[in-house]
Amino acid sequence: MRTIEVAKKRYELASLWERWYGQFLDAVIYCFIIIVVVVLAAYAGHAEVGAVMGIILSLLYYLFQDGLRNGQSYGKRIAKTKVIDLRNGSPCTFGQSFLRNLLIAILGFIDWIFIFGEKRQRLGDKLAKTLVVKSTAESASESADLSDNGGDRTL
Numbered sequence: 001m002r003t004i005e006v007a008k009k010r011y012e013l014a015s016l017w018e019r020w021y022g023q024f025l026d027a028v029i030y031c032f033i034i035i036v037v038v039v040l041a042a043y044a045g046h047a048e049v050g051a052v053m054g055i056i057l058s059l060l061y062y063l064f065q066d067g068l069r070n071g072q073s074y075g076k077r078i079a080k081t082k083v084i085d086l087r088n089g090s091p092c093t094f095g096q097s098f099l100r101n102l103l104i105a106i107l108g109f110i111d112w113i114f115i116f117g118e119k120r121q122r123l124g125d126k127l128a129k130t131l132v133v134k135s136t137a138e139s140a141s142e143s144a145d146l147s148d149n150g151g152d153r154t155l
Contacts, residue, residue, distance in 0.1 A: 004119060004131065006089040011133040013120050014081040019132055025075030026065060030058040063101050067094030072135060082135040092130050100124035 002013040014022075034054035041050020065073035071083040071091030083092035083100070092100075103124035104111040111123045119131060 002118075002120070004133075006084065006086060006131070009089055011084065011089070011131070014079075014132040014134055016115060016120065018079050018081050018134070019115070019120070022073065022076040022079035022081050022132075025078050026062070026073050027075075029074055030062060033058040033061060062105070064094050064097050066092045066097035066100065066130075070135070076132075076135070080135050081132055083130050083132050086125075086129045086131050092128070096128040096130050099128040100130055103127055 003010050004013060005011075034051070034057075037054035037057060038047060038050040041047055041053065044050075061073075066076070066083040068074075069091075070077075072081070076082055083097070084090065085092065085096065100122070101124060104122060107123065114121060114123050114126070119125075121131065125131060
């Protein structure tokens, strides 16, 4: 378990698996958005327009998803993770969400290589000055007691 202090508060960093799980769930949501819009548009006789609208809406969700309430996309909410501002611990803003997700859209796998660093930040996280942490209420309070547990690693 890795923890980090941000604005005098301890957070547990989300594991690689938790981050992947949240992103996988969001990918399911992207597909769902496209399918629903295409089906509704096809029912109205405008399948092509629906495909374009579905892709646009899905892309908008992709870019701004981490600016939703508490810095959590719907996938992150289920995965119990959230995106916070590295400087003050506040939830990720829509602007930060746009920066961090635009970079992965452009660089793809290259952006993900950097997740193996000490703070588990992709290049997009570094650019937007964000961290992905566990959102469970006990993660921050438990972290205060981590000094008693020799197996934990504090950053």
